[in-house]
Amino acid sequence: MPRPSDPARPAGPLSEREQDVLRRVVQHFIGTAAPVGSKALAGDVELSSASIRTTMRDLEDAGYLGHPHTSAGRVPTEQGYRLYVDDLLDVTGLSAREATLLRDGVRRRLGDLDAIARDTSRLLGRLSQLLGVVLTPQLSTGVLDRLEVVRLSSSRVLFVLALRGGLARTVTAELDVEADPAALDAVVQRLNERLAGLTLAEIRRTGADRVGDLAEHDRTGVVRVVLREGPALFRDETPGQRAAIGGAQHLVSQPEFNRPELVRDVVELAESEDVVVHLLERPAAVDPAEPDGAVVLIGREVERGRPGGPSYSVVTAPYRVGGAVGAVAVIGPTRMDYGRAIVLVEHVAGLLAAPPDD
Structure with missing residues (x-):
């Protein structure tokens, strides 16, 4: 490792x-x-x-x-x-039952990455008896495959941002005119011609220049929404919105955490999504030689520079969806079953990178 x-x-x-x-x-x-x-x-x-x-x-x-x-x-x-x-360390595979549980969990929620992250983090926590974490990709690095606009009422629409690799974001918006249904498809097609193939970060920076000339003849109000609300429409989630954490009840039952100060550290970690995102997106959490393999950080390696260092270890593996990168991890005491943790996070990362079709 x-x-x-x-x-x-x-x-x-x-x-x-x-x-x-x-x-x-x-x-x-x-x-x-x-x-x-x-x-x-x-x-x-x-x-x-x-x-x-x-x-x-x-x-x-x-x-x-x-x-x-x-x-x-x-x-x-x-x-x-x-x-x-x-x-x-000898790393052995998962049992057939465990592999089926994880695969079915991803399949049930196919297309809804946030739901997959929530369910899978809980299942990771249960199977490992540790803290399970699934970090959804940073969508600003995702590439827009297509934009869809669905009328909810005469003045309200749903924007669907479909990204390469199956990721998606939905945002509702109010129009400043009553939408012309007959013109909606043509406007969306023109927007896709200008924006599809760009990352959300690129659209945030340059979208207004790319589609500004379409506003003059737009009878739907959709282009004006893109110009007015583009920074919010194509935004990235905050770190706390990206981290799904499950299994804290399993982690605090470990013998190492029978001291109040250690329990406090773990509970604070489980409730601090921003801190978890920071841990999993640090350079130390990626192995340059094997960028898609698991990385193990033990004790003081987790947060260098912190006096005494944390009393836990992190096993994490990245997954890639359409150019965007997320992470899977388990967090627990240094006395964890590292072989089992490694095979769990690598297996889940593989499922999330290539969810089953059947």
Whole structure:
């Protein structure tokens, strides 16, 4: 898995024995949330308890394991998790039932990305027992495929902005004249000739210049709406409108969050869509070598520069729809099942990028 650009990682490779012991310590701790002693590994590793203790001590000296004061066992450090995710992790697929649940969730809401995001974030939270996040694409980067205008009344219309890749936005508008139904189709056709193929950001900047001459002979009032309300009509959503977050009840039930201050941090994160969008759209959340693969950010890697850093990790993968980019993520304690988180976010990202047709 991709690693941030500046990890604090000790020099020198681990021996096969050290890698095996570290892998098993991490897996055991993920499964139990309890510090791992040599006896817990004795049945899994063909080593004596004394050899296991020596290897664990060496891993602790190298910074990969920690030693809680109240226990004789060890726990992975952020460096330990980092090495585990990068070099020691085996990622397995989803069960057939889980894959069907996710596919059907996307299919049921096909064409309504906001609804897909809401439903899928909840399902991600349930399947991962973590915080599930689906970030809808930034529509200003989407390319207008066609503009449709539907009369709702004599002076009210519905603008449908259909973007490449299946995204759409609908906006209602009031006309300053009674719309002429016979002229509406011709006006919409002229608008599409001028605007289709441009991004919404380009239309916001240059739309008035492109369609201004159509207003003089427009008997529908539609062109005047585009000129008058273009910045709002072709706007992008605010960050908070783009993030669907589900599963907070699963996350706060994790043993790590039994301390009030940690629960507060997680609850604040779940309620702060702007912060989540910032996390998922930072450069660190995209791997330049594999721009469509999952990225894992662990503890202090999530928000560099923050004293102490957060007590959670983020696993995220982008998806692309018609040139616009969204993201799927799970957020949880550093003691998360990273392999399962990776396969979940990559699977959902693939579904959202290419939703099923049948």
